[in-house]
Amino acid sequence: MVLMEKTYMPEEIEKKWNALWKEAHCFDVKHDGKPTFTVFMPPPNVTGILHMGHTLNNSIQDVLCRWARIQGKDVLWIPGTDHAGIATQSKVEKVIKKEGLSRQKLGRKAFLERVEAWRKEHGNIIFEQLKRLGVSCDWSRATYTLDPDYSKHVLTAFVKLYERGYVYKGKRLVNWCPISQTALSDEEVIMKQVPAFLYTFRYNIVEKPGQFIAVATTRPETIMGDVALAVHPQDDRYKDLVGLHVQCPFDQTRTIPIIADEVVEREFGTGALKITPAHDPIDFAVGQRHALPFIEVLDERGIVNNQGAPFQGMDRFEARKAVVEALQEKGFIIEIKPYNHAVGYSERADVPIEPRLSEQWFVRYPKVEEAKALAEKELVHFWPKRWIKTYLHWLSNIQDWCISRQLWWGHRIPVWYRKDDPSVLHVSVEGPADPENWDQDPDVMDTWFSSWVWPLGTLHYLDNTEKAKRFFNDYFPAHTLVSGPDILFFWITRMIIASLEFLEDRPLAQRVPFKNIYLTGIVRDAIGRKMSKSLGNSPDPLVLIQQFGADGVRIGLLSIAPQGQDIRFDERFLVQGRNFCTKLWNACRFRQMQGVEAAYTSLDDIFEKLENLSVYDEHLLLSLQKTMLEYDNLLHAYSFSTAIKLLQQCFKNVFCDWYLEVQKNESRHCHAVQDLFLRQMLIMLNPYAPYITEELWHQLHLSESFIQSAGWDLDAFNQRLSKVLSQNQEDIDTVEQLRTLVSELRSLKAANNLASNKQTTMCVNLEPAYSALFKKHKDLILKMVGVQAIDEVSEMPEDMPKIVTLWGTFGIVLMKEEGSNDMANIQKEIDTLTQHILAAEQKLANPRFVECAPQGVKDGVKKLLKENIQKREALKKLLA
RNA sequence: GGACGGUUAGCUCAGUUGGUUAGAGCUACUGGUUUACACCCAGUGGGUCGUAGGUUCGAGUCCUACACCGUCUACCA
Numbered sequence: 001m002v003l004m005e006k007t008y009m010p011e012e013i014e015k016k017w018n019a020l021w022k023e024a025h026c027f028d029v030k031h032d033g034k035p036t037f038t039v040f041m042p043p044p045n046v047t048g049i050l051h052m053g054h055t056l057n058n059s060i061q062d063v064l065c066r067w068a069r070i071q072g073k074d075v076l077w078i079p080g081t082d083h084a085g086i087a088t089q090s091k092v093e094k095v096i097k098k099e100g101l102s103r104q105k106l107g108r109k110a111f112l113e114r115v116e117a118w119r120k121e122h123g124n125i126i127f128e129q130l131k132r133l134g135v136s137c138d139w140s141r142a143t144y145t146l147d148p149d150y151s152k153h154v155l156t157a158f159v160k161l162y163e164r165g166y167v168y169k170g171k172r173l174v175n176w177c178p179i180s181q182t183a184l185s186d187e188e189v190i191m192k193q194v195p196a197f198l199y200t201f202r203y204n205i206v207e208k209p210g211q212f213i214a215v216a217t218t219r220p221e222t223i224m225g226d227v228a229l230a231v232h233p234q235d236d237r238y239k240d241l242v243g244l245h246v247q248c249p250f251d252q253t254r255t256i257p258i259i260a261d262e263v264v265e266r267e268f269g270t271g272a273l274k275i276t277p278a279h280d281p282i283d284f285a286v287g288q289r290h291a292l293p294f295i296e297v298l299d300e301r302g303i304v305n306n307q308g309a310p311f312q313g314m315d316r317f318e319a320r321k322a323v324v325e326a327l328q329e330k331g332f333i334i335e336i337k338p339y340n341h342a343v344g345y346s347e348r349a350d351v352p353i354e355p356r357l358s359e360q361w362f363v364r365y366p367k368v369e370e371a372k373a374l375a376e377k378e379l380v381h382f383w384p385k386r387w388i389k390t391y392l393h394w395l396s397n398i399q400d401w402c403i404s405r406q407l408w409w410g411h412r413i414p415v416w417y418r419k420d421d422p423s424v425l426h427v428s429v430e431g432p433a434d435p436e437n438w439d440q441d442p443d444v445m446d447t448w449f450s451s452w453v454w455p456l457g458t459l460h461y462l463d464n465t466e467k468a469k470r471f472f473n474d475y476f477p478a479h480t481l482v483s484g485p486d487i488l489f490f491w492i493t494r495m496i497i498a499s500l501e502f503l504e505d506r507p508l509a510q511r512v513p514f515k516n517i518y519l520t521g522i523v524r525d526a527i528g529r530k531m532s533k534s535l536g537n538s539p540d541p542l543v544l545i546q547q548f549g550a551d552g553v554r555i556g557l558l559s560i561a562p563q564g565q566d567i568r569f570d571e572r573f574l575v576q577g578r579n580f581c582t583k584l585w586n587a588c589r590f591r592q593m594q595g596v597e598a599a600y601t602s603l604d605d606i607f608e609k610l611e612n613l614s615v616y617d618e619h620l621l622l623s624l625q626k627t628m629l630e631y632d633n634l635l636h637a638y639s640f641s642t643a644i645k646l647l648q649q650c651f652k653n654v655f656c657d658w659y660l661e662v663q664k665n666e667s668r669h670c671h672a673v674q675d676l677f678l679r680q681m682l683i684m685l686n687p688y689a690p691y692i693t694e695e696l697w698h699q700l701h702l703s704e705s706f707i708q709s710a711g712w713d714l715d716a717f718n719q720r721l722s723k724v725l726s727q728n729q730e731d732i733d734t735v736e737q738l739r740t741l742v743s744e745l746r747s748l749k750a751a752n753n754l755a756s757n758k759q760t761t762m763c764v765n766l767e768p769a770y771s772a773l774f775k776k777h778k779d780l781i782l783k784m785v786g787v788q789a790i791d792e793v794s795e796m797p798e799d800m801p802k803i804v805t806l807w808g809t810f811g812i813v814l815m816k817e818e819g820s821n822d823m824a825n826i827q828k829e830i831d832t833l834t835q836h837i838l839a840a841e842q843k844l845a846n847p848r849f850v851e852c853a854p855q856g857v858k859d860g861v862k863k864l865l866k867e868n869i870q871k872r873e874a875l876k877k878l879l880a
Numbered sequence: 881g882g883a884c885g886g887u888u889a890g891c892u893c894a895g896u897u898g899g900u901u902a903g904a905g906c907u908a909c910u911g912g913u914u915u916a917c918a919c920c921c922a923g924u925g926g927g928u929c930g931u932a933g934g935u936u937c938g939a940g941u942c943c944u945a946c947a948c949c950g951u952c953u954a955c956c957a
Binding site for chain 2 (some may be wrong): 486545649664786832868
């Protein structure tokens with residue numbers, strides 16, 4: 001047997017196990033009749049690269065999947081990528097721009113080939129990165145949203161919704177991105193507070209020469225598109241003016257009416273609102289109500305068109321300046337004041353969006369009420385729970401979804417118009433039989449329209465073979481969906497709606513695509529800023545993996561990710577993760593140095609060898625048992641950070657720093673105890689740290705097969721353990737008291753400036769009740785504290801530094817120049833004890849307390865009171 | 881404007897249905913290398929649980945108000 005290396009070397013070991021796992025198809029779905037466990041990976045952008053958000057998200061999914069596998073479940077974790085319409089297309093457009101090309105110059109077909117080539121080159125980088133992190137997906141089932149089979153699901157969704165009357169085409173005001181030149185959904189628009197100006201200017205009244213109405217606006221460049229002025233019907237200032245007309249400032253021949261509409265806020269600005277239906281959502285509604293004309297003055301690039309004379313050809317921001325200057329020259333401007341307001345920005349291009357009138361495809365959401373009912377009936381659970389409110393709020397205020405995009409990269413809208421009569425439509429997945437007579441709609445669908453059928457498409461719902469149907473039924477719905485809350489509406493809610501709509505033949509409970517939704521926090525930097533490319537505050541996960549090992553990164557990250565709370569990321573935590581791995585490594589190395597059997601040591605073997613257990617052994621195994629139970633509960637409750645901290649604490653404090661140190665000072669060794677502890681600890685740590693635990697599992701010869709097949713039957717384990725343990729609670733208490741005593745005596749030494757390695761002599765005045773216990777464990781105490789002898793005395797010498805413990809008063813023998821007795825400290829301790837004693841006495845003297853409090857609480861108070869009094873008496877003796 | 885979070889040690893956070901003397905890790909300080917590990921061990925210091933009230937025998941935990949920080953959402957043009 002070759003001795004393990006002195007430190008854990010993640011890189012080679014990670015490589016080794018990645019290869020072996022792949023070779024053995026460890027993560028392939030088995031479909032062997034065992035209970036299934038499905039997870040859908042939120043598909044990252046196909047050309048994206050791994051960032052901290054992915055790292056957190058996928059680590060959590062991996063914990064869930066690996067834990068399920070250990071429990072013997074048949075796990076299916078489906079990975080995939082998203083074609084990411086706008087993001088990918090604009091990336092490639094930037095690249096070809098450098099070659100002096102544009103997509104228009106290339107033409108649709110050639111451009112799409114370029115994008116596809118780009119995808120082939122840059123796609124799946126993220127898969128390789130995820131593999132480095134150690135995620136256990138079934139890679140053979142990786143799905144891409146433009147895969148032919150997957151696309152069929154997307155197009156079918158469109159066609160079905162069209163047939164059912166949920167999809168319609170309409171000329172509406174949409175969010176228009178002048179850079180990408182496409183419509184955007186409301187969710188792709190980011191509202192930003194920006195400093196701007198509020199311009200107040202005059203509109204001369206035609207019927208009353210010399211009189212005018214003052215109007216406030218932030219968008220003077222749209223004045224040329226004004227078709228009315230609106231005031232509130234109850235506004236006394238303007239009541240008499242309704243029905244009259246005003247003159248347009250740049251086209252004196254054009255007059256527009258003054259109308260009354262309740263949408264106008266009397267308190268804002270001047271109480272008069274200019275109506276530009278083609279360029280503002282509110283104005284659009286007013287325009288429809290009053291049957292006003294729609295005048296567009298900006299084109300698709302945000303440039304003033306021929307309706308906007310004399311500013312034609314100017315960009316919208318140039319035009320704003322020019323219009324204001326022109327108004328100033330005419331003396332129409334009354335006031336210009338700074339004004340902060342929210343402006344919608346295009347998520348991708350980061351420029352203000354332009355509300356623009358255009359013809360688009362819309363979806364009216366089906367199954368909204370059912371989607372609400374699912375959450376209310378707890379057929380889908382949110383973790384943390386509070387997200388249910390946000391979910392319901394969105395569903396209650398849901399707006400029709402603009403799904404067409406004026407892009408080329410994506411699923412093309414499956415609608416054809418007859419060449420000789422474009423009002424004749426053909427809508428189908430396959431297209432018309434005589435394509436030469438038809439023109440297909442040029443637009444593609446919103447990327448989110450493709451990902452909302454993710455649970456159906458990845459499981460090949462439309463495949464009608466018996467085998468495929470059975471597969472779908474066995475793996476749908478998923479157990480948990482893990483995602484950031486930022487895409488709760490974009491994606492999660494829509495997946496629920498799509499599954500509800502397209503699985504109509506199933507009962508409600510079986511149409512929900514996942515039973516649990518776990519929403520992670522957002523990863524922030526050390527000073528609380530969101531991690532982003534532009535700030536450059538996001539570390540490269542691969543560099544971190546190289547520095548700390550994949551396991552170190554995973555443990556570090558998960559230990560600071562409390563349920564649904566944002567994460568303050570700091571490399572310090574990864575250092576801790578790595579350090580823990582080293583500790584684990586060394587504890588197993590230590591075990592190996594004591595001799596490991598050449599044959600495999602199964603759980604049965606270990607239990608067989610558990611005999612003649614000392615109280616220390618029992619104490620350790622009971623700690624293990626308690627930890628196993630708590631760990632199981634914590635994972636059920638998605639408390640990932642608490643769970644890993646629990647394991648770390650048990651492993652370091654109880655096993656390494658206490659049990660192993662005790663073992664070093666004991667002649668008798670029961671290796672089976674260590675083996676059992678390490679075995680169970682490795683199993684529990686495996687979901688968090690798959691590589692190192694797999695390696696150690698084999699180094700310690702715990703099994704021939706992979707750790708993932710170890711099994712986890714808590715009840716059976718507890719029963720077996722109960723048989724070998726004496727289960728004497730007093731013994732366990734004794735060991736806890738011993739730990740405290742050792743710590744107190746070490747403290748006595750340190751307080752008197754004695755180095756921890758300095759052998760000293762102590763004396764003790766024992767509490768009679770603990771005399772026997774002390775004698776029994778005396779040798780161990782001597783060794784653990786570093787003391788030559790502890791002499792029992794009935795009277796403590798006066799000038800000796802002392803400490804009062806549960807078991808007795810201990811004094812330390814000092815050389816002349818060493819230390820001194822600190823009376824002030826003793827007095828301080830007596831004072832604190834007195835406070836506690838008084839509080840306890842008051843409680844017990846209170847009849848209401850005695851009457852109401854449960855017996856356990858009362859007993860606890862009494863016991864503590866007794867101990868505190870005992871301790872205080874001993875301390876008082878020292879002062880006397 | 882609305883909704884939802886958060887506020888506990890210098891920092892990052894635990895603290896389950898109210899119940900015994902409020903915890904951990906990191907940092908700081910002190911000391912140490914004994915059968916693994918300095919990516920280690922031992923010890924010390926540090927908190928009137930955001931503020932003000934209330935309910936209760938008992939409140940970090942429940943209620944009310946306020947303050948501050950944050951997120952989402954709608955935006956009054």
